[in-house]
Amino acid sequence: MLMRCIPSKILKSYWLINNEVRLLQTYKNVPQSSQILSSPNVLQIHARNFACRSKSSSQQGLEYSSKVMRQNLSKFSSTSESALSQLSEVVTQLLSMQGRTVGGLKDKVVVSSITQEKAAYLLCKLYSELDNHQRTQFLIQLAVGYEIDNENVKKVAAKLAGSEGTELLVTKLYQEMKSSLVPPQNLAFSKIGQIQGGVKFLVDLRKDVIETLRDLDPTGTDFAALKLMNSNLQSLLSYWFSMGFMAIEQVTWNSPCALLQKVSDYEAVHPVKNWNDLKTRVGPYRRCFVYTHPSMPGEPVVILHVALTETVSSSITSLVRDHRSVKGFDKDQSWAGYGNTTEDPELCKAAIFYSVTSTQTGLQGIELGTHLIKQAVVSLKREFPNLKTFSTLSPIPGFRAWLALELTKAARGESNPLSEAELSKLKMVLQTENVCQDLLTVIKNSSWVGNKDLEPEMKNILTRLCARYLYIEKRRNNALNSVANFHLRNGSCLWRINWLADPSPRGMTNSCGLMVNYRYYLDRLEENSNNYLNKFNIDADVQVVNLLTTKSKL
Numbered sequence: 001m002l003m004r005c006i007p008s009k010i011l012k013s014y015w016l017i018n019n020e021v022r023l024l025q026t027y028k029n030v031p032q033s034s035q036i037l038s039s040p041n042v043l044q045i046h047a048r049n050f051a052c053r054s055k056s057s058s059q060q061g062l063e064y065s066s067k068v069m070r071q072n073l074s075k076f077s078s079t080s081e082s083a084l085s086q087l088s089e090v091v092t093q094l095l096s097m098q099g100r101t102v103g104g105l106k107d108k109v110v111v112s113s114i115t116q117e118k119a120a121y122l123l124c125k126l127y128s129e130l131d132n133h134q135r136t137q138f139l140i141q142l143a144v145g146y147e148i149d150n151e152n153v154k155k156v157a158a159k160l161a162g163s164e165g166t167e168l169l170v171t172k173l174y175q176e177m178k179s180s181l182v183p184p185q186n187l188a189f190s191k192i193g194q195i196q197g198g199v200k201f202l203v204d205l206r207k208d209v210i211e212t213l214r215d216l217d218p219t220g221t222d223f224a225a226l227k228l229m230n231s232n233l234q235s236l237l238s239y240w241f242s243m244g245f246m247a248i249e250q251v252t253w254n255s256p257c258a259l260l261q262k263v264s265d266y267e268a269v270h271p272v273k274n275w276n277d278l279k280t281r282v283g284p285y286r287r288c289f290v291y292t293h294p295s296m297p298g299e300p301v302v303i304l305h306v307a308l309t310e311t312v313s314s315s316i317t318s319l320v321r322d323h324r325s326v327k328g329f330d331k332d333q334s335w336a337g338y339g340n341t342t343e344d345p346e347l348c349k350a351a352i353f354y355s356v357t358s359t360q361t362g363l364q365g366i367e368l369g370t371h372l373i374k375q376a377v378v379s380l381k382r383e384f385p386n387l388k389t390f391s392t393l394s395p396i397p398g399f400r401a402w403l404a405l406e407l408t409k410a411a412r413g414e415s416n417p418l419s420e421a422e423l424s425k426l427k428m429v430l431q432t433e434n435v436c437q438d439l440l441t442v443i444k445n446s447s448w449v450g451n452k453d454l455e456p457e458m459k460n461i462l463t464r465l466c467a468r469y470l471y472i473e474k475r476r477n478n479a480l481n482s483v484a485n486f487h488l489r490n491g492s493c494l495w496r497i498n499w500l501a502d503p504s505p506r507g508m509t510n511s512c513g514l515m516v517n518y519r520y521y522l523d524r525l526e527e528n529s530n531n532y533l534n535k536f537n538i539d540a541d542v543q544v545v546n547l548l549t550t551k552s553k554l
Contacts, residue, residue, distance in 0.1 A: 084138055087126045091142065094119040094188050120191045124201050136212050139205075143225040146184040156180050185229055189236055199240055199295035203362035206233050210361060238366050241293060241301070246368070248375045251288040251300075253279055262300055262359075263288060269355040269395060270305075270320050280321045281305060284343045287351075289376045291368055302368045304376055305355040308348040308384075312391045312517055314498040316507070319354050319393065325503035326446050326513075350389035351380050370490050377520070390520040391495065394483050395502065396511035399469050402480070403512070404440055406465075411436040422461055429453050446508045449500075458512075459499055466497050466514050467547035477536040484516075488532045491525030492518035494540040497547065 097111045097119060130138060160173045192198040209230045216223040251263055260282070264272040272278050282288045285308045290300035307319045317323045353376075356369045380387055409415035411434070418426070423435050432438045448454045471494060473480040479488055488494070494516070501507075501515035521528075524539070531537040 083126065083130060084134060084141075087123065087130070087138060088141065088145075090119060090123045090126060091146070091188055094123060094191060095146070095184050116191055117195050120188075120195050120198065123188065124192060124195075124198070127201075127205070135208050136215070139209055139212050139229075140222050140226060142185055143229040144222060146188075147225055147228070148181060148183050153177075153180050183229070183232055186232055186236065189233060193236065193240060197295075199237075199293070200299070202233065202237065203296075203360050206230065206237065206362035206364075207360070209233065210364060234365055237363060240295070241363060241366055241368065243371055245293060245295075246291045246301070246371070247294070248372065248379070249290050249292055250379070251290055252282050255282075256298070258298055259290075259300065262298075263290065263303055266300065266303055266357055266359040267305075267355065268357045270316060270323070273322065277321055284341055285309070285348070287376070287380070289372060289379070291372050300359055301363065302372045303355070303357045303359065304353060304369070304372050306376060306380070307352040307354055308343075309350045309352055310347055312350055312389065312496070312519070313352045313354070313393050314496070314517070315501045316354065316393060316515060317501075317503070319352065323502075323504060324506075326449055326505055326508050345384055345386075348384050348387060350391060351377070351387060352391055352393050354393045369486065373490065373520075377522070390522070392487060392492070392516075392518045392520075393498075393501070394487065394516050394518060395507065396466065396470070396481060396514055396516055397483060398481055399466055399511040399514065400443065400509065402469055402473070403443065403462075403465060407436045407440040407443075411440070417465060418461065422457070425457055429457060443512060446512075449503070449508070449513070462512050462514060463497050463499060464547050466511070466516075467544050470494060470497070470516065471538055471540050471544060471548065474536070479538065484518075487518040488538055489529060490520070491527070491529035491532070492520050492539075493524070493528065494538055494544050495519040496541065496543045 094116065097116050127135070127138065156173065156177045160170075160177055163170055163173055189202055193202055209226060213223065213226055213230060216226065251259060253260075260278060263282075264278050272281065280286065287306040287308065289304045289306070291302040292299065293301055307313065309319075313319055317325070353373060356373070358364075358369060377390055380390075403417075406415050406417045410417055418435070426435045426439060427433065430438050430442070442448050442454070448458045470479065470481055470484050479485040484494070496517040498515045498517065500513040502511070503513050507513050507515070519541070528539045531539070
């Protein structure tokens with residue numbers, strides 16, 4: 001009699017909790033990780049809670065998707081097939097545990113959040129145990145097998161087009177249409193993002209998606225489906241990694257050793273040699289800022305290195321201690337550091353951003369570096385109120401590759417990058433008639449460095465062509481060079497091209513040793529950014545523009 005007096009909603013909650021308690025008691029002697037990640041747990045909970053319920057149309061649709069995935073896995077060995085089939089089954093279970101309409105999957109059963117979290121943990125565990133080939137196949141099947149239900153979208157669209165009801169009815173149809181356009185994969189991603197370590201898992205998962213896309217045929221259906229899933233996952237991550245969730249932190253020599261080690265390991269622009277090198281990069285007259293995320297504690301997402309100098313630096317050798325150089329380089333390599341001396345604020349007249357590194361491939365396309373630079377400027381202005389000069393000393397990746405292509409075309413008579421005067425001088429210095437082909441060889445092996453006859457000619461040619469590469473060459477109306485596009489979008493000015501600023505083997509391979517300064521004039525940032533984004537105009541200093549006229553003067 002007492003049970004009949006209890007409201008049905010309370011009884012239902014009691015029933016669900018009771019099932020969870022009984023299951024936990026069953027596994028009370030099992031380690032916590034095993035309870036969360038054991039495959040029978042998810043399946044048993046689902047079976048116990050819903051054995052008496054009939055299968056809805058949405059569950060049948062999910063089972064069909066799982067069946068399609070299993071059929072497409074027949075090419076693999078029995079072990080691979082078992083692992084992938086189990087993983088696809090967990091995806092199906094996870095989707096069936098949601099209590100709302102997404103992607104056309106309706107009337108899904110409602111289960112405890114504990115059950116959902118266990119399924120999400122299990123999915124992460126099973127995926128992490130796959131090899132690269134299996135991951136590729138699973139990602140393709142996830143993208144293809146759980147895409148948006150086009151038929152359901154058409155039905156909702158037809159109802160919306162023919163609706164003549166009240167405002168409330170139309171609003172409901174709008175919501176139904178919105179839900180039908182959300183792919184079922186997003187359900188799994190959203191639930192994974194709610195568990196501990198889930199956000200980092202999704203960042204790494206997107207890295208795998210990006211790498212898989214590189215190996216697929218761009219004209220195939222698998223590529224199209226995976227590209228759409230990549231876009232959807234990027235959108236989810238962009239919400240989770242919005243500025244409200246990011247924290248800026250200054251790294252010093254007193255920071256945790258683990259963080260210092262990651263700053264060293266992740267440095268992609270100018271690799272750190274040793275602990276002494278790292279100590280100078282976070283020491284006096286240097287600043288290192290990182291972005292961190294609460295879901296990835298201790299993991300720097302973006303790293304920014306800044307040098308405090310008296311003038312705008314023109315060479316990386318003055319900023320990075322004991323920087324490498326190729327054979328024949330005899331330019332002054334004096335390091336402008338100050339060891340362990342106390343900083344003199346009067347000497348901090350310019351802030352030079354000489355390295356920006358995004359550490360997570362899975363966050364590609366999400367602009368975090370831009371915001372880190374802006375917040376670093378605010379922090380530096382607060383520390384040094386009289387600091388007014390902000391500039392980068394940036395690499396020019398891709399310049400030598402572009403130049404090699406232009407010279408190859410010129411050797412075939414398809415391009416004309418050199419003036420008649422330049423061709424004439426190079427014929428004399430190289431003692432050849434096939435100037436473009438021989439010049440290409442000289443550039444590739446960097447044999448011109450230190451050559452008293454050739455180096456002056458190379459300086460005129462390379463700086464002029466580099467100005468053309470950065471200022472004139474475009475891709476979809478944006479700067480062809482990715483680093484240039486990044487800084488120009490921020491509103492910077494293409495200020496100066498620096499000769500032999502990075503004489504390291506890596507610098508010579510990427511850009512023939514050239515580097516560039518992008519000046520951040522704080523009072524011009526908004527105007528420059530809008531002009532570049534809307535009118536595709538680049539704010540270039542006269543120092544760069546004058547290089548472009550060199551060819552006509554020769």
